[in-house]
Amino acid sequence: MSFFIGIDIGSSSAKAAVVDETGALLHTLLRPTGWDSAGAAQALAEDFARLHMDVQQEKVVATGYGRNAVAYAGKRITEITCHGRGAYWLFGAEAATVIDIGGQDSKIMRIEHGKVRDFMMNDKCSAGTGRFLEIMSAALGISIDELCDLAATGGGVHISSMCTVFAESEVVGLIGKGTARADIAYAIVDSIVQKVCAQAAKLISDEPVFLTGGLCKQENLIRALGQRLGKPLVSHENARFAGAIGAALLAAER
Numbered sequence: 410m411s412f413f414i415g416i417d418i419g420s421s422s423a424k425a426a427v428v429d430e431t432g433a434l435l436h437t438l439l440r441p442t443g444w445d446s447a448g449a450a451q452a453l454a455e456d457f458a459r460l461h462m463d464v465q466q467e468k469v470v471a472t473g474y475g476r477n478a479v480a481y482a483g484k485r486i487t488e489i490t491c492h493g494r495g496a497y498w499l500f501g502a503e504a505a506t507v508i509d510i511g512g513q514d515s516k517i518m519r520i521e522h523g524k525v526r527d528f529m530m531n532d533k534c535s536a537g538t539g540r541f542l543e544i545m546s547a548a549l550g551i552s553i554d555e556l557c558d559l560a561a562t563g564g565g566v567h568i569s570s571m572c573t574v575f576a577e578s579e580v581v582g583l584i585g586k587g588t589a590r591a592d593i594a595y596a597i598v599d600s601i602v603q604k605v606c607a608q609a610a611k612l613i614s615d616e617p618v619f620l621t622g623g624l625c626k627q628e629n630l631i632r633a634l635g636q637r638l639g640k641p642l643v644s645h646e647n648a649r650f651a652g653a654i655g656a657a658l659l660a661a662e663r
Contacts, residue, residue, distance in 0.1 A: 413427065413429070413657050413660040415428075415652070416450060417491065417653040418442060419623075420511065420512040421441070421539060422649075424437070424652065426438075426654040427657060428658060428660075430661065432498070436460060440452050442475065447478040449475070470660040472485065473488050474513065476488075484663065490525060491656045493655065494524075494656075496619055496651050498523070500645065502617050504616045506613045507618075507619050508618065508619070508621070508622075510605065511539060512540055512543075513540055514538055517530075517611075519614075529611060531604075538601075541601055542556065542557075542597065545576070553627075557627040557629045560599075560629055560633075562591045563592040563593070563594050565592055565595075566595060571604060576597075583596070601630070606634065613638065618635075618641075619642070619644065621651040621652075622649055626649075
C-alpha cells in the first residue's frame with residue numbers, strides 16, 4: 410500500500426495527515442511547533458517511523474507557515490490551496506465559505522469543489538487569531554479552553570480596542586477594577602468574534618460556513634460566531650487538520 414502524507418507546519422502547532430490511494434484518512438498527528446519548525450518536522454518524521462512509514466519513500470506535501478522547513482517534502486503548496494482542498498474533503502459542500510482561525514493569522518476562503526475562488530487573510534495583526542486568545546487567557550491565568558467555557562456564563566462587558574496590545578491593557582484594567590472573570594472572558598471572546606466576522610462578512614453569501622483551525626472544538630466560540638454571522642457555523646472533529654489533509658490529498662493526486 411502507498412501512503413500519501415501532508416504536513417502543515419503552523420506557527421503554534423505542526424499537523425500531519427496520512428491518506429491511502431482511495432483518499433481515506435488513515436492517521437493524524439499533532440505536535441507543538443515551538444520555536445523550531447524544522448525540529449517539529451523531524452519529530453513528525455520520527456512519529457511516522459514508529460508507524461512504519463519512511464518519509465523518504467512516501468510522497469509528502471508540506472504546507473503552512475513553516476513548509477520550507479520540511480526538508481523531506483517532495484513539494485510545498487500554499488496553505489490557502491491545502492485548506493480549501495481539506496475543507497472540501499471534511500465537509501463535502503460543493504460551495505462554501507471556510508473560516509480558519511490559526512495561531513498567527515485568520516483566513517476566510519470561498520471554495521467551490523475544493524478550489525479556492527476568493528480569500529482574505531489577516532496576517533498583520535494578532536487580533537482575531539489564536540495568539541490573541543493565548544495572550545488574553547494568560548492575563549486571566551487560565552487556559553484557552555477554560556476562557557471559552559467561562560465566557561458562556563459572562564456578559565455585559567466589551568473591549569473597545571481591536572489591537573492586541575491595547576486590548577490586553579483593557580483586560581488588565583478590568584481585572585484591577587474587580588470585574589468578574591466570566592464577564593472579562595465574555596468580552597475577550599466577543600472581541601475575537603467581532604474581528605473575524607467583520608473580515609468574513611465581505612465574502613460570506615448564502616453558502617454554508619465552516620470553521621477550521623485549532624479552535625474548532627470551542628463550542629461557545631462557534632456558537633458566538635454563528636450568532637454574529639446570522640447563520641449556523643459548522644465544524645468537524647478533524648477540522649484543525651484541514652491543511653494537512655488537503656496536502657495529503659494533493660500528494661495523492663499529484
